Amino acid sequence: MNLVGKIFVVLIFVMSLVFMAFSIAVYATHRNWRDVVLGKATAASQQEKDGLKLTLQNEENRFKDMQASRLRLETELNNVKSSRDRSVASLEQARDDAMKENANLNTEVNRLTKNLADAVNTMGLTQDTLKKLRETMAVTQEQLDTARLDLDNNFKKVLELTDSVAQSQGELSRLDQTNKKLVQDNSALNLALQDANIQLDRNGPPRVDGIILASNANGYVEISIGSDDGLEKGHELDVYRLGPSLAENKYLGKIKVVQTQADRSVAQVLANFRKGTIQKEDRVATRLQ
Numbered sequence: 001m002n003l004v005g006k007i008f009v010v011l012i013f014v015m016s017l018v019f020m021a022f023s024i025a026v027y028a029t030h031r032n033w034r035d036v037v038l039g040k041a042t043a044a045s046q047q048e049k050d051g052l053k054l055t056l057q058n059e060e061n062r063f064k065d066m067q068a069s070r071l072r073l074e075t076e077l078n079n080v081k082s083s084r085d086r087s088v089a090s091l092e093q094a095r096d097d098a099m100k101e102n103a104n105l106n107t108e109v110n111r112l113t114k115n116l117a118d119a120v121n122t123m124g125l126t127q128d129t130l131k132k133l134r135e136t137m138a139v140t141q142e143q144l145d146t147a148r149l150d151l152d153n154n155f156k157k158v159l160e161l162t163d164s165v166a167q168s169q170g171e172l173s174r175l176d177q178t179n180k181k182l183v184q185d186n187s188a189l190n191l192a193l194q195d196a197n198i199q200l201d202r203n204g205p206p207r208v209d210g211i212i213l214a215s216n217a218n219g220y221v222e223i224s225i226g227s228d229d230g231l232e233k234g235h236e237l238d239v240y241r242l243g244p245s246l247a248e249n250k251y252l253g254k255i256k257v258v259q260t261q262a263d264r265s266v267a268q269v270l271a272n273f274r275k276g277t278i279q280k281e282d283r284v285a286t287r288l289q
Helices: 003-028 033-038 046-050 052-195
Strands: 209-215 220-223 236-241 250-260 265-269 283-285
Touching: 220 250
Parallel strands: none
Antiparallel strands: 209 220, 209 283, 220 265, 236 250, 236 283, 250 265
């Protein structure tokens, strides 16, 4: 046997001793784990004395309690999250409302700022207008003073003219009375001349009285007086109808002579003076009584 073999023999012997020591140690530390689990074996610790199965059951119960706690905490967490979400939504809505309100306030501020600027401009224009009005009022006051002076002067003239008018009215009243008397005298004189069949004014017809002999729809009539009675072409006569009483007499209008003969004439009815239908036997005269 050479040296290498001897070395291997020694190594094998040493290893055998080592494995034998391991075997002794394993045997010394060997346990019946079933008894340990059931709590029948002698254990070095209280956990081993109580048994691993009981420990496991306790741990499972504790685990269930922890799961229940976890579920309860998760429920509370979900409730907190829901409450937080509602709070966040409410805050966001409040923020949006606040932003809208802020925008409205900004708009209102801008409007009020513009109104203020317009008011300032208007106030400036008003001040300018007021200044012009004051200047105009000063000129107007001067004109008013002048007008008052003119009014006083005119009032004096009016008083003078009033006196003159009063005198003139007195004179006019006197002249009017004189004129009325002259008119009455002239009327009486004309009546006297007509009664005497004296005609001073050759432009008008003499005093005559006749009847309508015939009338037609064209507005022409034939009367019972003519040139022998003093009628001429162009003379105008009045037409009337006698009633049973004076109150029932009726004025019918005027006619204008267009043709004359010795004892009769033809006349045209004047439409502007027509007051009724002219018929046969109606009366004609140069002056109504």
